Amino acid sequence: MADRVTAIKREATRVAPSAVALRRDLHAHPELGWTERRSTYRIAEALEAAGISPEVRADGVGLHADVGTKPPVVGFRADLDGLRIQEENSVPYRSQVDGVMHACGHDVHSAIGVGVATAIHRLQPATGVRVFFQPAEEMLPGGAQMLREEGIHEGLRALFAFHVDPSLQPGKLGIKVGPITSASDKLTITLGGPGGHTSRPEQTVDLVSVAAQVALELPARLGKEINGDQSLVLAFGRIIGGTADNVIPSAIELGGTVRVNDTELWTHLPELVEKATRDIVSPLGAEIDIEHRRGSPPVDNDAGVVAAVRGAAVACLGAENVVETHQSMGSEDFSWLLQDVPGAMARLGAALSDRKVDLHSPRFDVDESTIETGIAVAVESLLRLAEQ
16 A cells, blocks of 8 residues: 555656646636636647547537546546636736636646546556546536536446645645535525605615615524524625616615525525515515525535545645545535535645635635645545445
């Protein structure tokens, strides 16, 4: 086992420079969900240069590669898409696409995926691994649901994925058994009324006031519906309505997300949101329409998969660099694939030395040494999972 880890770490060091270069290329050319054709092409090109024959999805968005000496029995998932964010970094590889950037580390995940496939192809273990690159993780519904329908995971007995963590130091891995992310739904509330003059709000339905009450009261009302072991976060990212300063609008739209850490609570969430919203709005006389779009359930890490990943990370990084992590209120559509196959997601330390940044920030970036770390830990994890 020690000899294998040494060989894996040597391969990770060898392929890391090309993986970093690929990451920078992807970062400079981000693409939104379901449009990742250039990213797919560049990844396929990198795999082919390593002697691997990838299979691109029929629509040209997303791909996978099977490596090793036998049919695949375990899988590694990477994601492809960027976000609608204008990058504020001044690095040489900053986004060249106006209003779009990789602010969630998917470029890093994809670069690690190519490094994992390349290293396993060179090591030629007596097993098989599928590395797949998923489009549209940031979309709703997400790309994982499409891949699930297409059967990307059929025949596999374990799945593994990373998410970079800008709060965790490079060279460290965060892991836990059980839920590591939360469920997230999108919520659009449309309010309607007759409109009117701002000098006489009492003669109409003041939708601005109604919208303000919904934004302020709805999170608190929903918070009263959960128990002490459950968490719920509702936040509105936009409130749109009105055309003039002296006109009370006849329509206002609020859009946001509602997130819960509990799968059972998530199941009943639409009814809870509907009732609480109507209890606020109905006495105020406004018409209401609620669109509740289901997202993804929590990523629920399997204990057996976590044990293998933890052992691999300890072997590659040392026990002091493998830490317990927490369940976040963020969501990840990798969870859909785990409805059918046991798996786990781990947090890969990627903190910058010069500043603190968060995911989805216009100043997001990573310490690129995390790419070599990720390749080594993922390869050893996948080989251990294949042996179980």
